Amino acid sequence: MKILVFNASPRKERGTTNILLDTFIEGASETKAEIAKHHVVDLDINGCRGCFTCWWKTPGKCVHRDDMDWILPEIADTDVLVLGTPIYGNNVTHYLQKLIERTFTFTMPEMYKGEDGETHHPGRQRKIPKVVLVATCGFPDSTPFRLAKALFQSALHITLPAAQLLFNEEGRGQLAEFLEAIRTAGKMLANGQDVPDQLREKLCVEYSEEMKKQVVEAHNIYSTQSSLRNERG
Numbered sequence: 001m002k003i004l005v006f007n008a009s010p011r012k013e014r015g016t017t018n019i020l021l022d023t024f025i026e027g028a029s030e031t032k033a034e035i036a037k038h039h040v041v042d043l044d045i046n047g048c049r050g051c052f053t054c055w056w057k058t059p060g061k062c063v064h065r066d067d068m069d070w071i072l073p074e075i076a077d078t079d080v081l082v083l084g085t086p087i088y089g090n091n092v093t094h095y096l097q098k099l100i101e102r103t104f105t106f107t108m109p110e111m112y113k114g115e116d117g118e119t120h121h122p123g124r125q126r127k128i129p130k131v132v133l134v135a136t137c138g139f140p141d142s143t144p145f146r147l148a149k150a151l152f153q154s155a156l157h158i159t160l161p162a163a164q165l166l167f168n169e170e171g172r173g174q175l176a177e178f179l180e181a182i183r184t185a186g187k188m189l190a191n192g193q194d195v196p197d198q199l200r201e202k203l204c205v206e207y208s209e210e211m212k213k214q215v216v217e218a219h220n221i222y223s224t225q226s227s228l229r230n231e232r233g
């Protein structure tokens with residue numbers, strides 16, 4: 001079983017997305033799965049030029065020579081693909097978008113109408129991995145994840161609003177059950193099992209209105225103190 005993890009936060013190991021990814025990896029590591037994690041910001045990935053060379057001139061091969069030369073074969077060979085991203089402007093980061101855009105080489109030019117009634121391109125011969133979307137955001141609501149969830153509709157969703165709670169002990173305590181659910185999901189996927197609905201529900205954190213109010217208040221106090229510190233130099 002191969003698990004390939006990408007963290008599309010520029011804060012890499014210092015960020016909250018990485019905490020969730022490492023928690024998933026902790027669970028998966030209890031099995032014999034082969035796991036690799038990469039920080040997208042460290043990778044040399046050019047944006048797609050829209051030249052369609054990978055369709056018409058050199059089928060399946062992009063004109064760019066960069067890190068996607070080894071990443072694409074790894075994606076094509078993985079069983080589980082874990083995509084971690086903070087929400088920036090209600091969307092996934094451009095680091096993740098850049099990576100996804102370049103998987104265009106996996107598609108073939110023909111079009112067909114799928115069972116879902118929508119038009120698709122057939123994929124080139126490869127393993128179709130289970131995809132896990134791991135997203136964090138700063139607001140305490142779950143609405144900032146709407147677009148990301150729609151982009152990766154068939155993925156397993158792991159979402160944490162007000163992810164800054166992970167930076168203090170009290171917050172981590174409040175999220176203990178969520179973190180445990182991520183560990184369990186990591187282990188289950190690494191064992192080739194499906195994640196049951198009951199566990200899926202625990203993987204998307206929803207706060208009570210009271211909790212949201214507390215997050216906003218704590219944030220505003222921190223924000224005022226930071227402004228005062230800056231004013232004093």
Ligand SMILES: Cc1cc2nc3c(=O)[nH]c(=O)nc-3n(C[C@H](O)[C@H](O)[C@H](O)COP(=O)(O)O)c2cc1C
Binds near residue numbers: 010011018085137164
């Ligand atoms: C440029 C930028 C845009 C952001 N946009 C949003 C947003 O639209 N909604 C939101 O809830 N949080 C937003 N955030 C907050 C991040 O999603 C949040 O801090 C996240 O946990 C960061 O993940 P990381 O610690 O892994 O880097 C934004 C942060 C930055 C830097």
